[in-house]
Amino acid sequence: MSHFSSVKTTLSHRESLLAGLQTILETIGITPSIESHDLPVDLINAYDRNNQQQAEIIIRRQHLQGLLDLGFRWNAEQNCYSAVIDAWDFSRNLLGKHFETVENFLEELQIAHNTAFINILYPSDLWSRETVTAEDGTITTTLTQKTDVYA
Numbered sequence: 001m002s003h004f005s006s007v008k009t010t011l012s013h014r015e016s017l018l019a020g021l022q023t024i025l026e027t028i029g030i031t032p033s034i035e036s037h038d039l040p041v042d043l044i045n046a047y048d049r050n051n052q053q054q055a056e057i058i059i060r061r062q063h064l065q066g067l068l069d070l071g072f073r074w075n076a077e078q079n080c081y082s083a084v085i086d087a088w089d090f091s092r093n094l095l096g097k098h099f100e101t102v103e104n105f106l107e108e109l110q111i112a113h114n115t116a117f118i119n120i121l122y123p124s125d126l127w128s129r130e131t132v133t134a135e136d137g138t139i140t141t142t143l144t145q146k147t148d149v150y151a
Contacts, residue, residue, distance in 0.1 A: 011113050012080040015120055017057060017072060020112030025059075028098045032063030043069040043084060053084045066093030111139070118143070 011017045014036070021034055035041075040054035046067040055071025064070065068089040072081040083106060090096045090105070099105040118129070122143050131141045 010080050010110065011072065011083075013113070013117050013120075014057070014081075016113045016117040017081060017109075019116035019120070020109055020114075021057070021059070023112045023116065024108055028094075030063065030094055032059050034059055040073055043071050045069070045086070047086075047089070055084050057081065061089075061093075064093040064095055066090070070095070 011020075018034060018036060025032060025034075035058040037056045037058070040056055041058065043053045043055055043058060044061060045051050045053075046061065053071070053073070055069075055073040057072040059070045061067060061069050066089045068086045070090070071084040073084055074080075075082045083102070085102050087102050090102050091100075095105055099108065118141060122129075126146055128144045128146055129141055130144075131139060133139050
């Protein structure tokens with residue numbers, strides 16, 4: 001039986017989440033319209049209409065060739081978005097065909113979210129960046145504010 005599950009994330013910045021989603025979807029050739037709502041709206045579950053969840057950020061199932069929508073719901077207690085994903089449907093839709101598991105998808109999305117966060121809040125004309133990838137895959141970005149010689 002297919003059902004939605006909430007997966008904890010550290011995706012905390014709405015604009016960065018939207019930009020990160022757009023980036024990774026375009027990278028794998030999916031160009032859906034990502035819905036962004038101020039209040040949670042219903043996700044569609046074509047497999048089990050009794051299993052309903054809501055989210056503020058939504059990718060509709062038809063864009064993913066799946067039976068269930070994929071969403072992100074704001075969790076005020078955790079101060080981040082929870083991914084609302086059905087693992088069974090994910091493994092069969094376009095995202096699953098590319099990322100294989102929900103965990104792989106969320107890891108890539110976290111990187112895209114963090115990159116977008118840096119680009120939005122620390123523009124390259126005001127900040128210099130140095131990114132280093134360690135042998136274990138850890139990515140560290142050091143930001144240094146540029147000095148204005150005319151100030």
